[in-house]
Amino acid sequence: MTRILILTKNISVETSLQLQLQKLNYEVLVSVSIWELWANARRVDHLMKSFQWIFLSETLTDNEAKEFGEQVTTDCLVRIVGEEPDEAALANWRSWHVFDWVEANTSLERLREKLLYKSLLQRVDFSVDPLSSSPRFSDYQKKAFPLYFSDIHFTKMEKEIIQHLMEADNLSLARDELCHGWRSKNQNSKLSQLSSAITRIRKKVADAYGIEDAIHTLWGEGYQLNTYFYNCLMKGEFQNQQH
Structure with missing residues (x-):
């Protein structure tokens, strides 16, 4: 079963999306404490590596999402949004390893279509140097x-x-x-x-x-x-x- 971690500052904000994901048979954990551990100490909780996807809540600022994404060496991050982002935002997010987005109040049908054909990652990886601002890319991403x-x-x-x-x-x-x-x-x-x-x-x-x-x-x-x-x-x- 695919496991999804939603990092947030307020669990109640994520209730609707969590329920929709669970209806699609995803195992979902919504956590404030795991986010706070990273935000306060820049420490990656070992539990993060047991999830295929990490969703970043609307309650996190873009700067916070960027700093978190720079530790991730695989494109496993999904940004939760209130409305569809523009191309400029998407371009920025991709450089932080945020490879996709979902609307917080999306319909079940739309969520199913959006997630069904994603190629899921086996585990979440984090860079050795947490202060590095340069995201890593696989060899196939370096050139066309x-x-x-x-x-x-x-x-x-x-x-x-x-x-x-x-x-x-x-x-x-x-x-x-x-x-x-x-x-x-x-x-x-x-x-x-x-x-x-x-x-x-x-x-x-x-x-x-x-x-x-x-x-x-x-x-x-x-x-x-x-x-x-x-x-x-x-x-x-x-x-x-x-x-």
């Missing part, structure tokens, strides 16, 4: 290496989805546009096929190259290509193509 379809064996449908996203403005398209022209006349069936194909692409890319979330879900809109995945493809499969 060439990536070819032949290395991953995508299906024809999966290749077409990636191709359409590569050619799209902002690397994103609505779901209806991505499955436009597919044979099925049932729109729900096509959307289901699309969702399954996106899931397979994410898994194949993660398994082959360690790139998480090759395609992002844009809630209520569609899908967007991960910029890093895009850069890898531009140096490989699409290096001599214009889009």
Whole structure:
């Protein structure tokens, strides 16, 4: 069972999200004391390493989240927010190893979709030097290496989805546009096929190259290509193509 730790300054604030996560069969611990141990002494409680994800509460400031994230050497942190963050905030968070976010009052369906296809980490790691301000990255994150379809064996449908996203403005398209022209006349069936194909692409890319979330879900809109995945493809499969 996946274990999630929510670090907070006020347990009652996290009640709604905790219940939603537990309904999805996640084991959840909400803790003020573990946060205070780190905040007061910069000591990492050994219990932290038994969790796959650590959620950082809205009650923690961005500066506190940043300082905590700089001790983490794997992208295991999720920021709890009141509303969807903008791109500038997301860029900052990624440099602190905050790899995703969830809304505090999100619906069960939306939470399930957001968490279901995440590739979970085996354990939480922390840097040896707690004062270091430079986050560590795996080798695959240091540069955009060439990536070819032949290395991953995508299906024809999966290749077409990636191709359409590569050619799209902002690397994103609505779901209806991505499955436009597919044979099925049932729109729900096509959307289901699309969702399954996106899931397979994410898994194949993660398994082959360690790139998480090759395609992002844009809630209520569609899908967007991960910029890093895009850069890898531009140096490989699409290096001599214009889009």
